[in-house]
Amino acid sequence: MNRVISLTDIRRVFSMGDQQFAALKGVSFDVAPGEFVAIMGASGSGKSTCMNVLGCLDRPTSGSYLLDGVDVGGMNANQLAEIRNRKLGFVFQGFNLLARTPAVENVELPLIYAGFQPKDRHVKALAAMEMVGLAGKENNHPSQLSGGQQQRVAIARALVNDPAVILADEPTGNLDSSTSAEIMTLFTALNRQGITIIMVTHEADVAAYAGRRITFRDGLIIGDTK
Amino acid sequence: MDFLQTLKIALRALRTNKMRSFLTMLGIIIGIAAVIAMMAVGSGARHVISQQIASIGSNIILVLPGSTTSGGLRTGSGGAQTLTSDDAKAIVNECPSVETAAPTTRSTALAVYGNMNWSTVVMGTTPELLAIREWGVAAGRSIEQQDVDGAAKVCLLGQTVAENLFGSDDPVGKIIRIKKVPFTVIGILDRKGQSPQGQDQDDSIFVPLRTAQRNLVRTQRPNMVGAIMVKAKSEDLLGKAEEEIKALLDQRHRITNSKDPDYSTRNLSEILAVAEQSSKAMSLLLGAVASISLIVGGIGIMNIMLVSVTERTREIGIRMAIGARRNDILLQFRAPHHDRRHYRYNPRRGRRYSCFQSALLADAHLGRVGIDRLLLLGSHRHFFRFLSRQKSSFPQPDRCTPLRVGRPHVQR
Ligand SMILES: Nc1ncnc2c1ncn2[C@@H]1O[C@H](COP(=O)(O)OP(=O)(O)O)[C@@H](O)[C@H]1O
Ligand SMILES: [Mg+2]
Secondary structure, eight states, rough: OSSEEEEEEEEEEETTEEEEEEEEEEEEEOOTTTOOEEEOOOOTTHHHHHHHHHSSSOOEEEEEETTTTEEEEOOOOHHHHHHHHEEEEEEOOOOOOOTTHHHHHHHHHHHHTTTHHHHHHHHHHHHHHHHHTTTTTTOGGGGGSOOOHHHHHHHHHTTTOOOOOOOOOTTTTTTTTHHHHHHHHHHHHHTTTTTTEEEEOOHHHHHSSSSSEEETTTTTTEEEOO | HHHHHHHHHHHHHHHHTTHHHHHHHHHHHHHHHHHHHHHHHHHHHHHHHHHHHHOSSEEEEEEOOOOOOEEEEETTOOOOOBBBHHHHHHHHOTTTTTEEEEEEEEEEEEETTTTTEEHHHHHEEEEEHHHHTTEEEEEEEOHHHHHHHHHHHHHEEOOOHHHHHTTTTTOOTTTTEEETTEEEEEEOOOOOBOOOOOOOOTEEEEEEEEHHHTTTTTSSSSTSSSSSEEEEEETTHHHHHHHHHHHHHHHHHHHHHSSOSEEEEEEHHHHHHHHHHHHHHHHHHHHHHHHHHHHHHHHHHHHHHHHHHHHHHHHOOOOHHTTOOOOHHHHHHHHGGGHHHHHHHOOHHHHHHHHHOGGHHHHHTOHHHHHHHHEEEEEHHHHHHHHTTTGGGGGSOOOSSOOSSOOOGGOO
């Protein structure tokens, strides 16, 4: 069976001084290519912790994680950085753009670390911005863009490296409902082009755009519906 | 990249954060200005005190008549007339620690010249007094011993008196009347300014002691004096001189244990020392206040620097989430320091790294590569310490809105 992501019995325990807190208590699920998954659950249920593991930003305490068939567990920091760069695209709730940098340079950022030449970088970045409907805004700084537009820049940045999966942690959390709808329409369109998307949200109407919903509670999956 | 380039980048970083640079500078400027100003005020106050000490003269002991009991009423200090010119002479002759002593009388009187008049203090004294107080004449001559011996009707005017009676005229040789007695002005004293008690010392007239005793002050006995000013041979001998004076006067005035002394002594230097002490405390206080303001300013600056570093921590977070490796980040923030020349300009850094990895010290001297390897060996903590030191010369300062890239452990 073809799997982009395969999590098996993932646990993540945070230790704060002498206290221990298990944010993930054994999470297992697979994601097939082209899926659009919404991860739902109450605040504090471990969604972001799970996303950080998926994004190779954090290592699980135990369990195995195969990304595109490769076991990520045994990799060193530089290899993980490369995985993040080549296989993953991130979209955050707070956009996380570099403020004094024009939109197009923000989009180019992953390509810099992937080692592209400046010219190729620019061409690819412009194409990605076109895809998210931001043609003509290349030279705007983030402060000169609306929230929805900033999130589009972030999505373009996530797309630009042709990643295997796009990971979005509450991408609409900072947006009003009509802008949220626009962003979700964009995600749906991207998904139709075959891009795998895993998105955290706690809004049911946002989750409704996804083809599959995984529900977390207290560090465990309590529901997985297609 | 050469040193000039580094400088340019640093300046650019300052320019992109104009307000922050300005406020940082302001913090330092105000803090230091406050310290300097406060110190100046303090040293100014001390200067004034030391000038006043000089204006009184040094190593001085004042002998004053004691109080008397007359009809059940005790008069204040100096109320009795118990000191005589002979006491003063005896002090000079018999106390080895005493250099000179000057008997004085003091009275207030109206001085008249032409149609001008001025009420002032008239001091009867001997030439020694002016010597003790280190008070010279600005014009004419001073009082001499023969003036005292002959009870000459001559006087010396303080600057204030001269101005009020004569205006811009030259008073020397003119005749003024004090308590209706005509006196020839023989000279004008130097300007002395205020005493530590705030009196205008220039508002006074000096006449020979015997002249004052005969014509100006009413005394029970002819050679009574108001006070005796004594100068000790040195500062160290002040205490000893005071003891000697007391012993002598006790003997001369037949003071026994059962009888209170009819005189008192006052050590002027002690009083002034107290004044100086308080001014020292004052300047210490001012300095402390200024230091606190400097510390507060410094904390402000630290805060600004911390913000800069925190900002960059976020930027690093974003970059790492996007796929930057640690080397990439290091390279970015270290870019201005790639040059070996710069490395040499900064011996402190060289030392720091050589401490923590001496095995690679040799490599460090090979230049870039070696330094890079050392840097990469640095722990996370070293890395951020390093970043904070590089603050002013980041190539592309980026300011990000507050954000959360994963969790704080992302960078690890
Ligand atoms: N770095 C950390 N250290 C300690 N506890 C953490 C850390 N990250 C998350 N947690 C805890 O794990 C739980 C899950 O957090 P999170 O995954 O952020 O929840 P959410 O589902 O709202 O995204 C929370 O109770 C949180 O307090
Ligand atoms: Mg969350």
